[in-house]
Amino acid sequence: MSKPLQIGITGGIGSGKTLVCKIFACLGIPVYDADSHAKELMTTDGNLVSQIKKEFGDLSYLSDGTLNRKYLGEVVFSNQEKLDVLNKLVHPCVAQDYACWVESHSDKAYVLKEAALLFESGSYRGLDKIIVVHAPQDVRVKRVVHRDGRTEEQVKEIMQKQMSEEEKLQRADAIIYNDDSSLIIPQVLSLHNRFQAKK
Template identity: 65%
Template sequence: MIKTLQIGITGGIGSGKSLVCKILACLGAPVYDADSHAKNLMTTDGILISNIKKEFGELSYNTDGSLNRKYLSATVFNDADKLEKLNSLVHPRVAHDYARWLSEHSNHPYVVKEAALLYEAGSYKQLDRIVVVTAPDELRIERVVKRDPHRSKEQIRAIIGQQMPQEEKMKRADFVVVNDETTLLIPQILGLHAAFLSMPR
């Protein structure tokens, strides 16, 4: 049986990994956005909801069942141990959901898993190849300010400070995509697509 290649795409906040994934999706690759699925699971997965309430209290959820993001963010943002605890509850449920999704898309030559914390969560170990998307920090900050006007530059710098440094991710990557708005992006992605299709399975 021909195996479906599992490609991980990661990069720091504002690097443009979602853009790279959108272009690969246009080329026919199924994309699993781990961050979006995580947000969804936090309000639909009974096991995860129960664990979050147990660890962080009933205030973690609003009366309508939606996630009380303000409360949870305030609780974990400046506390590395609590953030790690929250991630340790979320990541296994995302892994479980991804396995289900993968079985539904196993007829494709390759699939893409997009995740900001691919290395930090350890999920890179289950993937065949890793692509890291990079961009200069100041450009990343500018992009996020435009995308998320509610965030200040200081908050974005704090998030960058909490993520694994780009240099470290690049060292571990199988492929690096430079998204600095001067290097052409599409040829890099077409090159990746061709490489993935030609890899032995």
Template identity: 55%
Template sequence: MLKIGITGGIGVGKSIVSRLFAVLGAPVYDADSRAKWVMHHNKALRQELLQAFGPETFTEAGELDRGYLAGVVFNNPQRLEQLNSLVHPHVGKDFEVWAASHAGKPYVLKEAALMFESESWRQMDEVIAVYSPLELRIKRLLKRDTHRTEADIRAIIGRQLSEEEKMRRAQHIIYNDDKQLIIPQVLALHEQFAKAGA
């Protein structure tokens, strides 16, 4: 079974690409939503988070206080790095367990924005980078995330690994640039992975 990563910066359309693969029957692991689940349910990680970020990390009801945590790490690269270094290894283990549960499939996908930054690309056989031009991404995000300003979006993009670097390091690129159709690109890769992983 092949393990395929899907990555790309905010606003490139990773989720659309993942949904198309899912429609074709490929199991998709969403690292973002699984990270939230793991932070809630993994006892060892909860302890690590409490030690690193204090009792305010969880509410009285035991829920992760994402607003508090976001406030601590936003604009603080060291604290963000600390948070990622705690969460990513647990998500990596969670992915391995999940992938093993789909052992009958020719391939599985892991969608992760920080595929290269978190070193989780090392768990993958191949990586797809989804690419969109910067101005198109900003336009999409202003429409989608109405609470964010253009300056906010540019700041987030500025903190992520550059698209050029992601494209250089990935084995496959899907262009979501409003010029090329996405479906034929996904279909071609689906056929390739299905054959290779069969």
């Protein structure tokens, strides 16, 4: 059974990778949103749930079984060690879930895996190509402040925890510029044609 090309797509907060993924989805390309799947698995995978409770306590979940995001966020956000522990529990589950998902789309020329921390988590390994969605920092800060209602300081703090834009761009196989001066759709169509031709 032939496997589709596996394309990773990433970009710093506010770069517009979700918008780019929506355009690919409109072209009929399946998109695996790793961050959403991770959140889902943290409440639906019984084994993972018990590991999280064991590591971070029962307060990690609310009485209705949903994740206590506020509590867990406070525990891991300022503690790199605890964040690493959480990632080591979650990432293997996501990797397994993603592998099954890829198999279910074996009829496609290519699929996309969207993840904010594609490089940082190591999940870029095993992918055929990486697209980085790029926008200048000042543009990204404005977008996130407007979208999430965070302060500029909060947005910059998140950015500092992510890999630098320069390093992401160096590692990219393809770059989509979302800087308000380049049209996105022609860039997506060009990559779409390129990946379709590879099959």
